Amino acid sequence: MKIEKVPMKGLTSEEYEKALKISWKPKLQYAWDNGIAIGKYLQGLKEGKLLASCCNRCGRIMLPVRSFCELCWRPTDGEIAVNDTGVVNTFAICHVNWDASRLKPDEPRHIPAVIEIDGASKGQGIMHVLGNVDPAKVKIGMKVKAVWKPVAERVGSIDDIRFFEPY
Template sequence: MNATRNVRWELDFRVNLGDTGSRFAEGLRDGILYGTKCDGCKRVAVPAVEFCERCFEPATEWVELAGEGVVESFTVVHIAPGARPRPYVMGVMRLDGADGLFVHYLGGISLGEDGSPPADFGPGARVRAVWEQDRTGSITDIAHFEVL
């Protein structure tokens, strides 16, 4: 007989972020969103990377981003693990000064009873990072992005 059981795992572990990830995390703790510029093709990546994903050259120049940008795409999440109340909105954003896309929560969007976003929200909406008061150097130091 094949049986299933509900199991809860709590895992504590440490991750070495390396020099680039550590500086990016320190920026988050300080309320600063950093990207890195590729030495070769000059593309700016956020989160910061050590090597360009496009041309594989080092990305050694640090760029401070304003934390604002434009929604390129989004999805309404109805089913997901975790403590965040559902439904919620995840956005794919192109931040000002960055060439790649950045994924994070979008907040302050009133969803309809069926979970649909308002008709006046969608790709092209301008957004800004909203920072947590107490920051620890984690991506969740950005509480969410709000629509401007």
């Protein structure tokens, strides 16, 4: 193969600006059904509870709520409320937004984390964000607790937990 002669050169920013192109900004809207299991999970959040599913065959207590155990391939055996506390399994300190735009210097940094929830089976974590903490002081293994929105503001969303903070 004459890989030394590969085709294409790519456009510079100036060439790209001058090139003829068509653009489209979609205005798509979706309404995603919560489903049976996540519907229960969100109802729990609205009530200030973190719900987990139990599987009586493998004995796991799993987050988030699910209709069937993916390991045993059978229906789960109901839900229980676990604690709203957990341990930081890993975290990041993020300086960019979801669309790769940069945070302004005075904006608080995003601190996403995987939090292993107390009362669920070992390793059962969820992704959420940390708050009310100096980013430099966050550590793996740190104990954190959910900070809930006031009852009147909860809508049945993962955002009903504003963030997790150290306790």
